Amino acid sequence: MSRRVLLCLSSLSAFSFAWAAPPAPTQNSPLPMRQVFAPLALPDASNRYRSGSGLPGPDYWQNRVDYGIQARIDTASHVLHGDETVTYTNNSPDALDELWVQLDQNIYKEGARSGYANPERHPHYTDGMTIERVALIQNGHETPLKPLISDTRMQVRLPSALAAHGGKLKLHVVWHHTIPGVWGGRTAVTPVKDGEIYEVAQWYPRLNVYDDKRGWDTLPYLGQEFFLDYGDFDYAITVPWNFTVVGSGALTNPQDVLTAAERSRLAEAGRSDKRVMIRNLQDVTDPSSHAARSGEKTWRFHMQNTRDVSFAASPAFLWDAAKIDLPPLSPAPGMKPVPRLAMSVYPREGIGTQKWDRSTEYVKHAIEYFSEQWFPYPWPNAVNLGGHGAGMEYPGIVFDGYEDHDAQLFWISTHELGHGWFPMIVGTNERRDAFMDEGFNTFIDAYASQHFNHGEYAPKKDSEFAPKTGRPADDIIPILTDPNAPSLMTPSELVAEKYRHSVTYFKSAYGLMLLREQILGPDRFDPAFRRYIRAWSFRHPGPSDFFRFMSSETGEDLTWFWRGWYFENWWPDYALDKASYVDNDPKKGVEIVVRNKGKLLLPVVLRLDYADGTHAERRIPTESWYLHDHVTVAFPGGPTLSRAVLDPDHALPEPDRSDNVRNLDTTAHP
Template sequence: MMSPFRLLAAGVLLAVSFAASAETYDPRETFAPFAYPQPVNAYRAGSGVPGPMYWQNRADYDLTATLDPVKNTLVGTATIHYTNNSPDALDVLWLQLDENRFRADARGNFTAGNQTKRADRHTDGYRIATVTLTQDGHTSQARYVISDTRMQVRLPQPLAAHGGKVTLTIAYRYDLPGDFGGRTGFAPSRNGTIYEMAQWYPRMCVYDDLRGWDTAPYLNSEFYLEYGDIDYAITVPSDMIVAGSGELVNPDDVLTATQRERLAKARKSDATVMIRTPAEVTDPASRPKRGGTLTWKFRMKNTRDVAFGASTAYVWDAARINLPEGRTALAMSVYPVESAGRASWSRSTEYLKAAVEHFSDRWYPYPYPVAVNEAGSAASGMEYPGIVFDPMDASPKELHMVTAHEIGHTWFPMIVGSNERRDAWMDEGFNTFIDVYEADAFNHGEFAPKRDGEYAPKGGNPVDEILPLLADPDAPSLLMGADMVKETYRHPATYFKAALGLVLLREEIIGPERFDPAFRKYIATWAYKHPSPSDFFRLMESEAGEDLGWFWRGWYANNWQVDLAVTGIDGATVTVANLDRLPMPATLRVTFDDKTTRDIRIPVETWQQHTRFDVYVPGGKRVVAATIDPDHRVPDHDRTNNTWPR
């Protein structure tokens, strides 16, 4: 039986023939002025950088929580110090209550197609005990309204613009959703339950210059958060290890003297150092006390979020990360005994260290003191600042891929704080793009190339793999809101197409010598800020020195196809044509009557005024054959017309 993708590909060939005969290309449509989704104003400049009046609000957190592994509950208190740097006085605050996603009546149950399947695993979400406000020195009980995964807190008086401050304290508890959520929960291992705790406290919504309060509910798409400093304390039974975002600030209280000595050694070692060996996992002496609880305290600065893992089952190892300008950080992995071994998680820290060093050297330095890879199964393949959750049963190639990808999210969207809930392609696609080069670089390409089938059907050339998506009339554009993209298209479009767009920009349209500095400038410019799609488009054009409106329109705003062709040869003249709506620069390879060849670059400007163009080949020799895009560098959907003679 023909696979669905082969059937789709067969349909593509039929569509190709029709498209070619119809000749749908119109230069006036493709090269018309591009309407950027967001306008230029005092907040966002025409060059894609923050404008002179750009502002951003701030949220600092003091968090305490107790994890009860018997009842599988979390009880916490979140104190949020919120600063309003906007030019607007605010009469309400909006917060995200993501645990409400697991309620039976959550909106997300009616979009993800799993309402019935998970009906017996719903929770009642956040149970709010108290909400208090401290404003202008006065503390009062807050009035609030909860709607699905959002909470609106009504202020007794408006929060002043340009620096007004308010403190909000919320006492809450919730039942953990097990493996329901995919982003938080718990699952068993040989030596105890592994808890992967994310989205575990109320978080501020973003108030920005684009739409005021961004209150898109949590359906399943990811996050949009403010930056600030976070101090948090996690109380657990004393036999558990906690691995969390940021720096552990009380190691003397929660680690043994041996573990502290090993960590000190790891901070100076490029080789992985065992902090807690597999043999020590069941040894009570690997914990500083028996019975009762311990409180683990962490601090993370200039971050949008924190998460943590906790278990009695963790093996723990670590190594030094070498960063630009002589800085260092610490790579750490925690995983169960059954995941240990060179064929599994015992190489995790090696993968993590290499990925962070590569991304830091190539694009922007890793900003945090620690990077943690945590093994479990409830939230596998998920990223948070300073910690990633990955599958405990991954093969070496899979573990390298997912480790590099998830820690790569440090750059998008943990550093470059785009709006994942609306523009998921700006973090998943950008991150998948940098993964491609990391896979090539790791251990002389041990797991390269990155053609893993997660983001596209398995195969070879990615520009050929994308063709069924481009031919699918139901496929979404990249600028469609993340929650509107069906699961069928989420990886092919949001990850693979968005990443391939950057590969095409770097390798075919702009060139690495201009693309790389522009992309680094984008990261550095928007580090710890909130760029929009238009900011990215404008900055890349301005820095790379290229008008790319035609590409933004065809690849991002639409799902247009490419069909370049050679339609004839007359002596030393080769006629090339653009038959579909998206043109691309490409190489024309001509063969002379003496069997020698020559490559001629056909720039995209060729198609600003023409649908066909006669290319004169100097040199006094007769051209006997010609092929456009002979090396399959662009996503041409009909290669039967790329060569003349046919």
């Protein structure tokens, strides 16, 4: 919401509203307006777990999952072997007689549901995830359990129920799976000149969420990312001696896997605002640049309070890093403090002054900007990986393309890193409500594009995530007026690929921009949005929580906006019906009749342009249309009027603007 100077007028009090007598009812007034402004039944009722204010309720609970994982990559066969111990804490009020586990690698298995739902995504197959052993650990002894596997889910029936309100158990799972080739997308093996790049994600059996909304949330994995509980991770990756591994969290055994030179360079990077090369091109081809010359090395990582971890491994990596200017984190018990680093790893193919040479600059900016603007980054490192180009996010690490360059590399890196806030910190359910992570993140990274290096890459206009013309009000119109376009509240898997970016990303992001800039203003929106992030950090809000919170926190009944923008694809449509002087005398004032023809009743600015080059503006609020479809706006006397204009800054997504301009002779000008 911009601030405007009103010229040639003594004060705001000189303006007044005068209600015109309502004409004969139209389709929009007054009965249809009852539909626009009627109470809205949100999908989830408020209760002791989720309050009417949109905050977590006094009895809000969330289960916890801690992981200890040992994994090894057999580079000859591309098979990953894994062994994990899961500590599951049941904080719910319910005793649990079963656990549900996600096996995302089964999406690549022939006959998987995803192959029918989205056949274009995976043209090849693997055998999926082979579960070798599942056992319950009690008093140091293991009791084998027989799992029931259904597509990408595994049900583990417990011999006795896990107690409510804090009951704990340990589950031991041994598995293996083949890592797909580049066709795998979010997990893949990519050949480059100096070897292969392993991008390993969604790679271990992960506990489903059990929550107050629907118990076990067991949607099959069809491609819409994930929904997970939080916990601490200790994981170890064993690879050949000449591999470099980067991953979520902090490397805990640098003395075992890095040379003295590499450790010294990392320490230097922790003091530098400019990137420091940890491994350069010469190191990639020099065997003596590694801490070992044969066999295998095991890289160990630790990450606290996260919903997931991922990693990348390759003999081809160049590696650079710079410090993140944020307060140091308190280390985990028994660990030494480590500098907080922005890092990039990529093959020689990514080298270039406008290519991956600038990646760490982009990482550093994104983490520092989002931390200052919205919520402090909670983890030690942020890694940008140049691989085959999945454009995918995980806590502490993102997977991008080594061929990306210039603005595209900045935009994709910033977008994927922004997912650290949505949904890695604010843990929304991506499989059901993708607009709450993709759209919310697109919203914050659009402002990051404006902020970086005095707008070097602004406005953000790449084809996937943002408007193409630089004018969002124009770009959103085809979606609003498309009768087949889904609404934002459509379940994620029911949004066709044709609409996924335009609706899930762009419409969601633009809705928040309208809320911030046209409805509430930054002074109200920004503190509320920051508190929403704080209140729901490392928790699981749903759409109803967000809608309630923003209405309560900003002091605005936004029911009409939630309904029109999120539940429907409505748009605004205003018209100037009449512009006339009072008693035909400019000195006595001007009366402008504005008519509403739409259902999304965004506040609209009415501007008068005077013949002497000055202008005056008035903002018509949403409440103007409660009972009327016409309103008369009276301006005080002044210079001769040149024309009246609705929405002069073209801020609203109005498909038909032909009746937004009117001269005093009442002739419309498009």
